[in-house]
Amino acid sequence: MFLQQNRQRIEKEYIIRKEEIPRVFSKIDDKIAACTQEVALAVKYLYAFMPCSDIGNYPFEYFFDYACHGYRLYEEYSEVRSLPEDIFLNYVLFHRVNEEEIRPCRSLFYESLKDRIKDLDKKEALLEVNHWCAKEVTYQSTDARTLSALGVYQRGIGRCGEESTFMVNALRSVGIPSRQVYAPYWAHCDDNHAWVEMWCDGTWYFTGACEPQPILNQGWFLNASSRAMMIHSRKFDSAQDEINLIGKKQTVTVLNELDRYAVVKRITVEVRDEAHRPVSDAQVFFEVVNYAQFVPIAETRTDNEGKTQLFTGLGSLRIYVVSGEHEKRLGEAYIDVRREEHCTVVISDKKRSSGVEDSSKNIWVSHDLSAPRDMPVHTEVPSIERIRENDIRLTHAAKLRQEKINRFSNPDRETFLSADPKTKDQREKMLGCLTIKDQADCSRKVLEEHLQYALSYQESWEQNSEIFMSYVVNPRVENEVLTTWRKEISEKFSDTEKKCFQNDPEKIWEWIDENISSDPKREYDNLITVPAACMRLQTASTRSKKVLFVAIARTFGLAARLNPATDAMEYWREDRFVPVLKEDVCDCILTLCSDPDDSWIYHQNWSISREQDGIFYSLNLSDHEWKEGQLRLNLAVGTYQILT
Numbered sequence: 001m002f003l004q005q006n007r008q009r010i011e012k013e014y015i016i017r018k019e020e021i022p023r024v025f026s027k028i029d030d031k032i033a034a035c036t037q038e039v040a041l042a043v044k045y046l047y048a049f050m051p052c053s054d055i056g057n058y059p060f061e062y063f064f065d066y067a068c069h070g071y072r073l074y075e076e077y078s079e080v081r082s083l084p085e086d087i088f089l090n091y092v093l094f095h096r097v098n099e100e101e102i103r104p105c106r107s108l109f110y111e112s113l114k115d116r117i118k119d120l121d122k123k124e125a126l127l128e129v130n131h132w133c134a135k136e137v138t139y140q141s142t143d144a145r146t147l148s149a150l151g152v153y154q155r156g157i158g159r160c161g162e163e164s165t166f167m168v169n170a171l172r173s174v175g176i177p178s179r180q181v182y183a184p185y186w187a188h189c190d191d192n193h194a195w196v197e198m199w200c201d202g203t204w205y206f207t208g209a210c211e212p213q214p215i216l217n218q219g220w221f222l223n224a225s226s227r228a229m230m231i232h233s234r235k236f237d238s239a240q241d242e243i244n245l246i247g248k249k250q251t252v253t254v255l256n257e258l259d260r261y262a263v264v265k266r267i268t269v270e271v272r273d274e275a276h277r278p279v280s281d282a283q284v285f286f287e288v289v290n291y292a293q294f295v296p297i298a299e300t301r302t303d304n305e306g307k308t309q310l311f312t313g314l315g316s317l318r319i320y321v322v323s324g325e326h327e328k329r330l331g332e333a334y335i336d337v338r339r340e341e342h343c344t345v346v347i348s349d350k351k352r353s354s355g356v357e358d359s360s361k362n363i364w365v366s367h368d369l370s371a372p373r374d375m376p377v378h379t380e381v382p383s384i385e386r387i388r389e390n391d392i393r394l395t396h397a398a399k400l401r402q403e404k405i406n407r408f409s410n411p412d413r414e415t416f417l418s419a420d421p422k423t424k425d426q427r428e429k430m431l432g433c434l435t436i437k438d439q440a441d442c443s444r445k446v447l448e449e450h451l452q453y454a455l456s457y458q459e460s461w462e463q464n465s466e467i468f469m470s471y472v473v474n475p476r477v478e479n480e481v482l483t484t485w486r487k488e489i490s491e492k493f494s495d496t497e498k499k500c501f502q503n504d505p506e507k508i509w510e511w512i513d514e515n516i517s518s519d520p521k522r523e524y525d526n527l528i529t530v531p532a533a534c535m536r537l538q539t540a541s542t543r544s545k546k547v548l549f550v551a552i553a554r555t556f557g558l559a560a561r562l563n564p565a566t567d568a569m570e571y572w573r574e575d576r577f578v579p580v581l582k583e584d585v586c587d588c589i590l591t592l593c594s595d596p597d598d599s600w601i602y603h604q605n606w607s608i609s610r611e612q613d614g615i616f617y618s619l620n621l622s623d624h625e626w627k628e629g630q631l632r633l634n635l636a637v638g639t640y641q642i643l644t
Contacts, residue, residue, distance in 0.1 A: 002038045002074060003045070010041060013048035013238070015489075020522070021537060024055060032059045037068075038074075042067035045373075046095055049236045051251045051273065051524040056533025057481060058102050064164040065104040066095040071176040073312050079122075080175040087199055090235045091177035097165045098180050098194075098234060099196070099526040101481050103148040109173035113499040117174060122200045123216060124489075127175065130212040133167045135397040136404070137210045145479040151441045156405040164194045164209040171198060178235050181206065181257055184219075185290035186299050187229045187315045188371035193221055197233065197257070204260065209618045214382035225261040226376045229288055229313040229337075230297035231256050246310070247300050251524050255272050256298070256311055263375055264311045265337050270344045271306045271321050273329070278306025279347060282323035286310055289369055292609040292643055293618045294318055314338045316369040321345045328614035334367055419448070426451065426458075426473070429465075433474040438482060446484050450475040453486035457557030467572060471559035476548045478543075478562055480528035488532040489555040498556050505560070505571040508552050512545050516622070549580065565620045567609070579636075586634040596629045611639040 003010065018025040027048065032040045046063045047055065070093035073080045080092065095102055109124040113132055138158040149169035152158040157168065164180045171178035177199035185192050197204045198216075203509035208219035225231060232246065233255045246254040258264050271279040280303060285296040297317075300308040314337050321331040331347035382390075415429050430451055431439055453475040461468035475482055493501070501508050517539045527536065529544040531551035540548065546562060549569045553560035568584035570577040579585050592600075600606050602621045609616035624631060 002071070003041055003085060003089070006045075006089065007041065008069070010045045010048055014044040017048050019349065020519070021052075021055065021539070024537060025532045028060055030062070030450065033484050035064070038071050039067050042071050042093060042482045048114070049094075049238065049251070050096065051236070051527055052519065052522040052537065052539060053527045053529040053533070053541075054102065056529050056537040057483075062102055062104055063095060063254050064107060066093070067175070069106040069110070077175050083177060083199075085238070086225065086239060088381040090237050090484070091179050091199060092175055093174050093238060096236060097149075098146070098161065098182075099524070100146040100162070100165045101148040101151065103150040105148070105153065105169055106173040107152040108150070109153075109170045113170060113174050123205070125174075126171075126198050126200060126205065126207070126216060127212060127214075129171055130167065130207055130210070131393055131397065131428040133163075133170055133210045134212050134394060135400050137163055137166055138398070138401055138405075139163060139210070141436050145435075145437060147437065147441060153553070155440050156401060157407055160194045160209065163211075163478075167196050167209040170400075176200075179235070181231055181233045182229045183225060185230075185288055185295045186224060186371075186372060187288045187290075187313065189225070190228045190291045195221065195222070204257075206260070208259060212390065212394065214386035215380065217378045218382070222376045222378060223374050226263070227313065227315070227372045227374055228258060228262055229257045229315050229317060229372070230256065230286070231261055232298070246298050247498050249299065250520055252524060254298075258311060258313060260312050260377075260488050262372060262377065265314060266299065266309055266311050266342065267317075267335060267337055267340070268307055268342050269302075269319055269321075271302050271323070271331070272346055273310075274345060274346060275346055276303070276346075278302075279321075279323050279329075280304050280306055282306070282321050282347070283614075284308050284345075285320040285322075286312065286320040287320055288315075289318075289643075291607070291618075292605055293603070294320070294610060294616070296320075312337055314373040315372040318367075318369075319343055319345055321347055322614035323347050324614075330614055333371070336370065337372070380505070406439075410440050410442065412447075413442055416442075416444040416447045419444075423451070423455070426455065426469075430473050430475075431468045433470055434476055434517065438476060439464050442482055446475060447481050447485055452557065453490065456619075460557065467559050471561050472554050472557060474554070477531075477547045478528060480530050480544075480547055483530045483532060485531040485551050486555045488535065489552055492535060500622065501552065502556050502558060505553055505558055506580050509549050509569065512548055512552075515549065516540050516545050518542060518545070542618065546571075564623070568636075583638075584636050586636050588635045588637055589634050590633045590640070592631040592633070594626060594629045594631075600626060600631075606642065606644045608633075608640055608642050610636070611641070 007423055020263055032043055035043060040566055043063055046067060113129060116132060117128050120128055137152055137156055137158055142159050147162050148159060152162045152166040168178045179197050180194055181197050182193055195206060196209045197206045202609045205216040207213060208352045211219060213219060234252045236251055237253065244256045246256050269284055271282045273279055282302045284300050284302060286298045287294040287296050298310055300310065302308045319333045319335060319391050323329045329347040329349055331345040333343050333345045337342040451473060457472060515538060516534055518541060519539055523541040525543060528547055530542040531548045534540040534544055534548045545567050550562060552562040553571055560576065561570055563570050569580040594600055607618050611620040
């Protein structure tokens, strides 16, 4: 029987999810009722474990497509039916890889791949899928928004996170269990990387996405991964029976995969208060230095004895601890895993732990931090013949891929641009607000709605057309999927409410805070619930609610944005942007002074972060320039941390 071991669990979890948002699931239930029993169960699995944003952002038909294809593979291929159910559910059936936009693609990829791998043994099939991927897509650095696998395929380029998302979808399309793995931050240099793992004969193998090697368990990152302090994979199912479990972050279960790539050691962190009593349920962040800031590679919580453990590499870590629900108590310590296996962190109140008991003193502390040595654990090498054959295939693939990239264009962009000669200037300026990636996959329907609704406010912005285009017309707020929302927002509010918002934009946030709830356990902070979906679901993450604020403001002709340095919600008043929340008002000045011969480059040799609820978040000051040895910063009241 299809999914016999998990059938009851899926039905139970689906009912729980349905009861959380009944107004949405009444329509979904009607559509599920029309499915076959097996496809209905597959759809229920997807809805039970997907992030809440997926429920709002995408139509039922998308998930129906993934469910139908997954069940088709199960029906037609004995090797898929023989997979352990948890492997099939998480790594063949599931629609999401990490934080990409979701668009159906599996059937398309399947038709291109099924005959290529039909007569190959399992390992050769893995290599062959990667050769097809290399023919279709290559690496190019792009912005942080993650395209759908279909969008990457159509465009022919993507960064490593997009390449690996594309390849995972290609593998899953032919029934090969696969997942994206990540070195969230390298310990030895400023960067990170993602690649792909594939399940074969009861174990996981790895390869670089769209970078086929002659054999498995090889890649340019082989040495780099041996120097990592963490490599993880993620899945969206709540089952937590894996021995390499790190923990659960919102809807995502995080698994530690480092021992497949590097020499590891188990370390124990013990958290105690000032009276030396164990502190349970404290957040413990394991951090490395990357881009001149402390960044977490893993996050766990202490047990009843105040302890937590982690497998990690043979390098240095900063251990940062936050405890307490309202009054936060903080602590930090450093561990060199080469020489130590145990670390005790004593927590105290915020003021004391910040090292600023006397505000007249500037206290700087030095620490030596080391990355693990270069020690790759995979030493198998391919034969000369296989290397030559692989190189020939890669050369041919590169030629075909470049021809495809040269042919690519987005017809929706061109149609939108030429749709109305009277508004051609506005159309060009609107597209100029969008990134190259946005212009590659934007929809004419989306662009038209944003332009037409915004143009009704054009006269009131004649004296400031640049602000109007960038912060009223612009459909892009953050890294969300570009969708229509102005019509839906406009129809949601009465004329009285609309005028109230226009007269006092801070009332918009009051309405959002009152009407849109948050359930962090059902969210995934890397994803944004788009504005119209926020209003339909009436639940969203704080990040999504901030995007909604900007969307409502722009719908009613107000210029609004998220501050590029702090992510604070802001609206245009008189001649400048002002923050919505009092805690974001920048009425303090910090002046940094430097020797004229020194060169301070942000996120290369220095950074500054602001504390919020005990956690420090780095500001984005890449566009700020030093002048005559000084950098003047307008900051909100708070506790800040400077790293050099």
